[in-house]
Amino acid sequence: MAKKNVQGAAAMADRGGQSAGDGSAGAPDVSVRPERNRKERAEEILHILRGRIANHELPPGTRLQEVELAEEFEVSRAAVREILGALEQRGLVNRVPNRGAVVARLEIEEIYEIFDVREALEGLCVRLATQNAPPQTWDPFLERFGDGMAEAIAKGEVEPYIDTLEDLRRETVRWAGNSHATHFLDLLLEKTHLIKLRVMLLPGRAAAGREMHVEMLRHMRAGDAAAAEAAKKRIIRSARDWLERYRSFVM
Amino acid sequence: MAKKNVQGAAAMADRGGQSAGDGSAGAPDVSVRPERNRKERAEEILHILRGRIANHELPPGTRLQEVELAEEFEVSRAAVREILGALEQRGLVNRVPNRGAVVARLEIEEIYEIFDVREALEGLCVRLATQNAPPQTWDPFLERFGDGMAEAIAKGEVEPYIDTLEDLRRETVRWAGNSHATHFLDLLLEKTHLIKLRVMLLPGRAAAGREMHVEMLRHMRAGDAAAAEAAKKRIIRSARDWLERYRSFVM
DNA sequence: CCCAACAGTAATGTCAACAATATTGAAGAC
DNA sequence: GTCTTCAATATTGTTGACATTACTGTTGGG
Numbered sequence: 001m002a003k004k005n006v007q008g009a010a011a012m013a014d015r016g017g018q019s020a021g022d023g024s025a026g027a028p029d030v031s032v033r034p035e036r037n038r039k040e041r042a043e044e045i046l047h048i049l050r051g052r053i054a055n056h057e058l059p060p061g062t063r064l065q066e067v068e069l070a071e072e073f074e075v076s077r078a079a080v081r082e083i084l085g086a087l088e089q090r091g092l093v094n095r096v097p098n099r100g101a102v103v104a105r106l107e108i109e110e111i112y113e114i115f116d117v118r119e120a121l122e123g124l125c126v127r128l129a130t131q132n133a134p135p136q137t138w139d140p141f142l143e144r145f146g147d148g149m150a151e152a153i154a155k156g157e158v159e160p161y162i163d164t165l166e167d168l169r170r171e172t173v174r175w176a177g178n179s180h181a182t183h184f185l186d187l188l189l190e191k192t193h194l195i196k197l198r199v200m201l202l203p204g205r206a207a208a209g210r211e212m213h214v215e216m217l218r219h220m221r222a223g224d225a226a227a228a229e230a231a232k233k234r235i236i237r238s239a240r241d242w243l244e245r246y247r248s249f250v251m
Numbered sequence: 252m253a254k255k256n257v258q259g260a261a262a263m264a265d266r267g268g269q270s271a272g273d274g275s276a277g278a279p280d281v282s283v284r285p286e287r288n289r290k291e292r293a294e295e296i297l298h299i300l301r302g303r304i305a306n307h308e309l310p311p312g313t314r315l316q317e318v319e320l321a322e323e324f325e326v327s328r329a330a331v332r333e334i335l336g337a338l339e340q341r342g343l344v345n346r347v348p349n350r351g352a353v354v355a356r357l358e359i360e361e362i363y364e365i366f367d368v369r370e371a372l373e374g375l376c377v378r379l380a381t382q383n384a385p386p387q388t389w390d391p392f393l394e395r396f397g398d399g400m401a402e403a404i405a406k407g408e409v410e411p412y413i414d415t416l417e418d419l420r421r422e423t424v425r426w427a428g429n430s431h432a433t434h435f436l437d438l439l440l441e442k443t444h445l446i447k448l449r450v451m452l453l454p455g456r457a458a459a460g461r462e463m464h465v466e467m468l469r470h471m472r473a474g475d476a477a478a479a480e481a482a483k484k485r486i487i488r489s490a491r492d493w494l495e496r497y498r499s500f501v502m
Numbered sequence: 503c504c505c506a507a508c509a510g511t512a513a514t515g516t517c518a519a520c521a522a523t524a525t526t527g528a529a530g531a532c
Numbered sequence: 533g534t535c536t537t538c539a540a541t542a543t544t545g546t547t548g549a550c551a552t553t554a555c556t557g558t559t560g561g562g
Contacts, residue, residue, distance in 0.1 A: 038348070039348055082333075082336060085333065085336060085337070086336075086340060089337065089340050097289070097290055110430070110431075113429045113430060113431050113432070114431060116375060116379070116429055116432070117372070117375065117429065117431045117432050117435070119375075120371040120372055120374065120375040120432075121368070121371055121372075123371065124367060124368065124370075124371040128367070178364045178367055178368065179361070179364060180361075180364050180365055180368045180439065181364070181367070181368050181371075184368070184435050188431065
């Protein structure tokens with residue numbers, strides 16, 4: 001592909017998208033307001049890059065070049081720079097003046113730090129969710145974590161466990177209703193997403209995790225917030241222990 | 252004052268500062284490398300603005316205009332925009348496309364949320380610090396929180412209490428050695444700095460807080476991390492209760 | 503054969519002009 | 533007198549050119 005004028009191309013694409021929508025002065029179509037599109041597009045690109053970094057599609061050490069990203073997403077270099085700034089503040093990339101941005105490497109010490117903070121914050125969320133949600137909220141999860149899953153895990157199928165865990169996390173955070181805790185946990189989890197996955201795939205981990213979650217869910221179902229919080233903390237502490245034991249496999 | 256070309260003025264000031272330092276090709280003076288200066292200057296301005304927002308020198312609702320800030324700090328508008336982006340990501344300002352940035356207003360619900368997260372994170376830091384620091388680390392603080400301070404507080408002098416508390420917080424966070432917890436707490440505390448101060452100034456709060464901190468420090472001195480963590484959580488919960496009771500005075 | 507100096511290249515950082523949008527004030531219709 | 537419309541102005545958003553810096557391959561000397 002021949003090298004083209006990146007900024008010009010981006011501008012043309014935007015103009016095209018805008019002029020295609022208007023023409024009549026009828027209802028003000030908010031969806032094509034250019035400044036909305038810009039901001040949403042930036043958020044979208046940020047989301048995509050966060051995902052790629054989280055699952056190591058962009059492994060640590062990868063250089064993120066401004067022109068390259070600008071070409072791929074058809075936006076201006078200035079927009080890319082802003083996005084790189086956001087990634088830097090999230091701790092996903094390191095920027096050195098005049099040398100660009102590289103995907104940050106996660107040291108083992110930092111992972112342990114994150115586990116400690118997760119223990120505190122996820123414990124908090126479980127407590128708040130237990131207090132805020134109606135008890136029957138957790139019944140579907142008790143069902144999904146039941147004997148059927150135990151058999152599946154025994155046969156080596158861990159996907160139901162992984163999926164249910166993610167759904168439960170979302171529901172918990174939602175009922176906790178604490179935007180700051182949610183935000184901080186998002187920052188932490190997107191950094192350790194792959195680590196978390198690898199730990200869940202360790203032999204025996206899913207079976208142990210399932211049992212512990214059933215115990216936690218029973219406390220949540222009973223409305224015992226303190227016991228549920230303690231159970232959640234034990235779960236994360238346990239995951240940390242597994243990581244420590246199988247460190248060489250996970251890292 | 253006559254309106255001047257902001258960007259041009261900033262450029263001239265930078266060039267002048269740089270050319271004043273070189274002239275000989277001797278030792279490479281890193282301190283005048285322009286890109287270092289830029290980045291450091293940006294961080295400095297960010298720090299200044301964070302402070303102004305935290306102590307309501309820039310009260311909630313204040314519009315932050317790009318040209319105005321560029322003139323005050325003698326930097327380009329582009330630099331100001333980058334700084335505003337950082338303030339937005341910290342949740343200190345809200346930006347609406349084409350309408351600029353305004354200092355964010357802290358709702359009472361958000362304050363309660365922050366107290367919950369602080370309880371989890373500061374509790375964690377106290378636990379880690381108790382585990383990591385040599386016990387005699389806390390002796391100076393037990394001394395400073397002693398009878399002398401109790402008498403001072405009885406006479407209405409709360410500054411020693413406030414100062415000692417801040418020093419203790421710093422030392423705790425330092426010994427906790429968890430960069431993520433530290434960072435998150437910084438984000439939270441700069442949002443509620445003034446609230447925290449006002450609560451400490453409530454009648455009777457300093458006396459109660461001093462006693463509770465002595466209790467916590469005794470646990471830390473004894474190396475009882477779990478008891479110290481529980482004590483710290485009780486302190487924050489207590490502060491939250493005071494805020495709830497005197498809400499109309501604090502807000 | 504190895505190392506240092508150096509020019510060429512590619513990337514990032516910065517800027518000032520330009521475009522698009524929101525706000526403000528005034529004029530006019532009802 | 534109040535509301536709507538519209539132009540003037542101020543502010544933010546975007547762009548493409550330019551400056552500065554790091555990287556790379558080459559050349560020359562030891």
